[in-house]
Amino acid sequence: MTSKQRVLTGITTTGTPHLGNYVGAIKPAIAASRDEDIDSFYFLADYHALVKCEDPERVQRSTLEIAATWLALGLDTERSVFYRQSDVPEIPELTWLLTCSTAKGLMNRAHAYKAAVDANTASGEDPDYGITMGLFCYPVLMAADILMFNAQRVPVGKDQIQHLEMARDIAQRFNHRYGEHFVLPEAETDEHVATLPGTDGRKMSKSYDNTIPLWLPEKKLRKAIMKIKTNSQEPGEPKDPDEASVYAVYAAFASAEQRASMRQAFADGIAWGEVKQQLFELINAELEGPRERYEALINNPERVEKELAVGAEKARALSGPFIAELREAVGIRRLA
Incomplete structure (x- = not known):
């Protein structure tokens, strides 16, 4: 019998999950969690959140929202x-051991880091202006x-x-110096993972402010879907589905x-409003049950905290x- 593959996924706690997160990462990962041949590790990367978010309330709220999701x-x-x-306090301790070998x-x-330096240089600033050691050392924490x-x-985008390749380099250097302790991780990218367009047609992303939050109430979800950008083709005109967000x-x-x-x-000339209505009905049907469970969890943070405590105990039994x-x-x- 082959030993199980260990797969690890981290979710940074800096925002509210949206439909793009759900389709691209959450849904396939949850399906993988039911695979008997895989040891799945999922963690809320709240230390990573501090690299780019200085709002303590947002980090805490995002942790609750993502865990409940x-x-x-x-x-x-x-x-x-x-x-x-x-x-898992062993993670920052390991970060320091690795930092000393990196x-x-x-x-x-x-x-x-290079992008931040280039942006500073282009704007006439000191190359390291505003760059924290958190940003600089982020790959070591990820390793x-x-x-x-x-x-x-x-699984990564x-x-x-590059960060996975760095983790391999860091592991190899530590192994060379102190003996074989780490397996070398492999990056897993899926060419077929869906990248959803946002309401403006660009990739759905918080940075473009074009997302559809995952847990909108029914009426607000419909309203958000009705805002998805379409062209000016009339009902009855054949439309190209491959060109339509x-x-x-x-x-x-x-x-x-x-x-x-x-x-x-589309070939028969369906009206855009009808497409959007059918899209709303499809998404709402899939999320209706989970939405109720999500609301119950958001309103009962003690239950979420309990789940995380059990998970931490399992993680620390290994770490x-x-x-x-x-x-x-x-x-x-x-x-002595």
Whole structure:
């Protein structure tokens, strides 16, 4: 019998989940949590949130919203480990052990740091103006998140592949110096993961202010969907589904049969208002039950906290003995 693959996913706690997050990351990850051949680790990356968010209330609120979202959508916490990063003190301790083995030159090459330096230089500022050590050392904390649990696979977007490569470099350097302690993680990117367009046709993103929040009440959800940008083609005119944002969103939620039927409706000249109405009905039907569970969880933070406490206990059952092994390896030992 083959041993289980360990897969780890982190969610930064800086905002409210939207439909793009749901389709692109949450839904496939929750499906993976039910796979008996996978050991799934999901964590709320609240230390990472501090790199780009200085609003304490927002970090706390986002932690609650994201945790409640995953639980409401059916994450199997019996078969997976679901924890808050800051509840596992071995992670920042490992971050320091790794920092002491990580070349500064490696960090200099990180895309986010280079982009910040380039922006400063272009605006005539000092190259390091406004850049914190949190931003600079972010890849080491990410490496610690992964290596703490020796995850073999880490699903990431293309923009995070470099950080996975850095985690491998950091692990190799530590292994070379102190013995084989870490497996080398593999980045897992899915070419078929849906990237939803937002209400303006661009990629759905908080930075574009074009998102449709996941947990809008029914009436507000319909209103948001009705705002999705379309062209000026009249009812009766054949329309191209591959050029329409509203169809791309529909396709992400629909079955193969529903997609085929909608493509035919486009060819037959369906009115934009009717497309949007059908899209609303489709999304609302999928989220209706989870929305009730989400509201119940948001209004009962103690229940969410309890789930996270159980997850932290499971995580620390692994991280505690492992950090003891790593301390021994680097020479932080009892004298007698």
